[in-house]
Amino acid sequence: MSVWDRPEPPTRPVPLDQQRIVAAAIALADEGGLDGVSLRKVAARLNAGPMRLYGYISTKQELFDLMMDEVYAEILPQEQPGDWREALSSLAHRTRNAALRHEWLSDLLGGRPALGPNALAVGEATLAALESIADVDTAMRATEIVGAYFTGAIRREIANLRAERATGLSKHDWQRASGPYLTRMLATGRFPALAKAVYDGTDIDAEESFETGLEWVLDAVAAKLPAAGMTPGRAGRDLGVQSP
Template sequence: MTVWDRPTPPPPPVPLDREQIVAAAVALADEGGLAAVSLRKVAARLNAGPMRLYGYIATKDELLDLMVDAVYAEILPAGQPAGWRATLRVVAHGTRRTVLRHEWLADLLGGRPSLGPNGLAVAEAQLAALDGRADTDTVLRAVETVAAYVIGALRREIANLRAERATGLSERDWQRAHGPQVTRILATGRYPALARAVHDGTEVDAATSFATGLDWVLDAVAARLSG
């Protein structure tokens, strides 16, 4: 066989590292949600064989843990805010911004705590801001209470966004479409408190609702800390 007839050898494997794998997984999740993420799909995104990924990540659960910790890096600012209230507010709003960039994160919040370096940094910032202001159990309950509000509010917001995309109706469009039905129901008189809320309540956007609820929760924490 002449040199001109000799087949070209296959190219060397694409270089890989854990950061590349996680970045590819995050990109897939941003595009198609968690259902779009698998070791096989990540490998295809990186033009690598799936077996090569197992040298870095053994299971999909490990991959999800790494993805969560990677985006947790977006939550904290570079500097430490002054005061516990400012710190908890920064973490809460940082979490909201991060979830709006990575909607799939809402599905993974609220489980066991992240043990990655970024997740631990977020936890440390919150606990350190409250350190010395109350006993340890009170501090833990304060952080848990704020987290519970944030997670619940964000899951509701993301659910509304997904419903808008699925139906093609904004919340205002949905209200218009169902307005006659709601009017008939309220006219029965069986739901007077709900009727007052519908007729007299002020509609606010998601950001305002989140900020207002967060302030109320922080007020409750402050009352407990000073009690």
């Protein structure tokens, strides 16, 4: 039985429920990342015995799945997007904003499809916006391509934020510290393309870089949509879902 279908055990002297467990786990992850989350630590935060949690959650992966789906509630748009571009753009920006609030989310993005109710609602809102202009396979590929872009961009941004905290050096402090070495290397003439990028390129912040890359990806998707034809898809069969 999946964690989404499992009934909750009866209430005991220290009241527990799945929602309280997930909230405690998210608080721990926000403080110390996923490495700071364990069933024992969650139980301690809730003043309950660790074995109590196994009535609700069997494994740490199940706990991560529940945590991720709770954050998907923050990603879910309040209203159905008006068109496909707004839907995919909203998905990208809302996922980035959620990851900046919960940095551990970047470690869970990009794996198997999330199947919690909030994740399914996000997928439904996104694909529904593409439904009238693209066949199902094209809609799925468009969503995958945009997802691959923003997952990589978010992971890079979070990695840089973690590096800043670990080293105590901001981006510009790190650039200044690395400057003398890089200057010597570029002066050898072995890296002319890199030298041009370093000396002539425009330095932009993470948000502008994210937005620019997203617009380029959406433009590429737009170029493919008019040629979409109606063909049957296999995504549901890959998840073990039977055709109605």
